[in-house]
Amino acid sequence: MKPAPFAYAKAKSLDHAIALLAHPDGEARLLAGGQSLMATLNMRLSAPKLLIDLNGIAGLAGIAVKNGAVEIGAMTRHAEAERSPDIARHAPLIALAMPHIGHSAIRNRGTLGGSIAFADPAAELPACLLALGGEVDIAGPNGTRTVKADDFFKGLFETALGAADVLTTIRLPAATNDTRVGFAEYARRHGDYAMVGLAASARAAGQRLAGVRLAYFGVGNVPVRAKAAEAALADGSIDDAVMALATDLAPSGDVQATGATKVHLAGVLLRRAAKQLTETRP
Template structure:
């Protein structure tokens, strides 16, 4: 199928983007990598009257280490994140997760900002942003505001972005000493969206875990933090009995809907499988 007709603009400044958003309102849509937007246009799931191509705004792109934070511009491509030595060194969770996004051609065009703004509940990067306590930077003509990743994701493909706003960057705090991250996902084929995935981040001391964030994806309408399971794991050194208790506690955290990948019951079981793998990797002696 082909998209319905639309106008196209490629502004040279963020101010020009704000002008176009103000003038065209709901009919305008930002175009970043196009890896999610263009398929929805081709399937006629969306019919904007104007595409505002933000690929000319180089100031929205790049990775910068700034004090205790790594700032990743919204227009930074997945492939750039994948190749970044700073990301590999300081944010290994992101470095690992990004390799699971589609295939090389998709990662060459797709952007961090597009992934966060699209808010697919099975996407890797939104879950990592929540697990790592990222802050998302959102700009409008009038102001700039910062939103915690947990508050940014509101529901199925729904975010805290308001009309006229552009996501400009995500800021990730550098993990303090003693913190580790681990990532795992199950997909039918490498590169497919996850059936179930888990981004985990927390403090590790031997077999003791604290300040643990377990964020699942593909099991709800947005990235799902498993607080009850985390509390069980934090309450005692990790043992197989404790791990079984944490897996059982997932039923209090998650209520996965049935979807094309499997029933909710199957997904809850798979979430427990991933929890076991990720916790074992977190406390592994050589990690």
């Protein structure tokens, strides 16, 4: 299908984009990489009056490591993150997740900020942000603010972003020697959205794990922390952790799998990710 008619504006600056968003002419949408938005427009699942293109704004893309954090500009393309030595070294969970996102041509265009702002509950990056306990910077009509991952995802495709807000930066704690990460997902075909996926992070504390964060995707309206399983894993029992998923997760069935199957898959993925968590970083 073809999109319903809309007007197109290329934002010249962040302030310009925010001003355009506040325009009273009805619904406006931000166009970042467009790899989800354009599909929904083509299918007429969304019909905004105005599309505001962020691709011409200088300074919204780039990867920097400073003050113990990895800062990723919202318009950074997946392909750039995939190739980045800084991401591989300082944000290894993102590096693990990247090959699972779509396909080469999608990653060439799609952006990290776009994926997190869109907040598809089956997408990899929102779960990675949550697993790492990262945060995002948001610019809006009343200035800028920072929102923690735990407070960012509100509901199905719903986030802490207001109608005239722009997500500008993703900030992740930079990995240290103690950092352990794991990533696993199950999809029928490579590049498809996962039926169930898991992004995990922890700190090595002697023979044990501390600060375990397990963020599942594809199991609810938002990426979901499995907190009982986190505690069990920190106590050293993978079997207890897998058992705990029955209380942590309550996925609905969909066309691909029943809720019970998803919980089973979540356990399989937890065993895989736990193995990665206990391996020493190369």
